[in-house]
Amino acid sequence: MEIRKLYTLRALAALIVFFTHFSDVTNWLGGALGGGSGAYGVMLFFLLSGFLMAYLYLERGFQKKDISHYFLARVGRVLPLYLAVVFGSYLLSISGNDALYNIPDINALVGHLLFLHGDSVLWSIPPEIQFYFIFIIFWACAKSRKGYIYVSIFAVMILLFLFNFPRVSGDFNGVPYNEFNVLRSLPYFFVGVIFGMNYKSLMIPQYLRRHWFVLALCLIPLMYPDLTTVTSDAKRKMWLSYEVLFVMSTVFFCVVFLVPNNNVLLANKFGDFIGKISYSLYLLHMPVIVQVNKLNLSVELKLILSLSLSILAAYISFRYFEKPMAKLIRGKSPNKLSLGQQTSRTQA
Structure with missing residues (x-):
């Protein structure tokens, strides 16, 4: 079953990151939309990822062909x-051009290829x-030991809190x-998993399914460091604050569980379009903003040009590279999905 409004939620996540970086680079609106606020967009991406993994896979078999399909899809x-x-x-x-991201030597390249380090976005x-x-x-626990999933999630989250999220970083032989x-x-992935596990089974009373719950999205800008009335360090230590996790989880729950699926603000062609190209938009927007900022234009024109070029680059990337490559790789799977499953899969 396709959950169409998730496209718009993904689009919103990508646009939050875009406007945050644009505000930081150009000092648009005095940088009020920056200051690390792009974290809220990434949090939405991680919540969505955990949700979709649980929603799409935990009720499926855990056989070799299923695992093979899973990894090929990922x-x-x-x-x-x-x-x-x-x-x-x-x-x-290495040629002295900063048009994309800064990966200046072979060690930095290896760090990126081993998924141990990442520059910028x-x-x-x-x-x-x-x-x-x-x-x-x-997934291995889902059929007969589902309780272990909850226990392990809460245990890890408690340990992370008690040990103040250990700063495990550095280099190994220069990598x-x-x-x-x-x-x-991890907490954002884990909360998404819990929501995804219960999406089909949780019985929401009809009187709670209301369009006005979409206003929960307004809680996100209210947490921006330069806009919030919060005085605790939660507004700066976003990723290390379980208060922020609670608010973002509440927003996600309201949108996914309480807002009707036909809500016009969440189920529309613009949201579908930006949601589908959101991954390309996320990876490609920052170089576009940096290059546009070098032009002698007003900040308003820079915004229009940056957003337009970022969307254009994302569409071209999605249409002619990202989508064909995904189709090619998934086509090697021995486990073919039904048409309905393929439709849902496009959101993952």
Whole structure:
């Protein structure tokens, strides 16, 4: 079953990151939309990833062919564009060009290829990849030991809190690694998994299914460091705050569970379009913003040009590279999905 509004939620996540970086680079609106606020977009991406993994896989069999299909689907979804950007950044960096991301030497390249380190927005891909392997453990428990999933999730979250999210980072023989990024991201994947496990079975009373719950999305800008009335360090230590996790989980729950699926703000062609190209938009927008900012234009024109070029680049990437590569890789799976499952899969 397709959950169409998830496209718009993914689109919103990508646009949050875009506007945050644009605000930081150009000081648009005095930088009020920046200051690390892009974290909220990435949090939505991680919640969505955990949700979709649980929603799509935990009720399926855990056989060799299923696992094979799972990994091919994940590889097809994430790796082609990521690897193209990483190798492109490396080749440009060693030639003295900063058009993409800063990967200046072979050690930095290896760190990216081993999913241990990521420059700029690329930092979020290693946690995503490492979560895919963690999810296999949950999947193995889903049929007969589902309770173990809850126990392990809560145990890990408590340990992370008690040990203050250990700063596991450094380099190994010159190859950089930063597992701190993974540790601080896990709670969002885990909450998404819990929601995905219960999406089909949780009985929401009809009187609670209301369109106005879409207003929960307004809680996100209210947490921006320069806009919030919160005085605790939660507004700066976003990833290390379970208060932020609670708010973001509440927003996600309201949108996914309480807002009707036909809500016009969440189920529309624009949301569908941006949601489908959101991965390309996420990976490609930052270089576009940086290059446009070098032009002698007003900040308003820079915004229009940056957004337009980022969407254009994302569409071209999705249409002519990301989508064909994903189809090619998934086509090697021995386990063919039904048409309905394929439709749902496009959201993962």
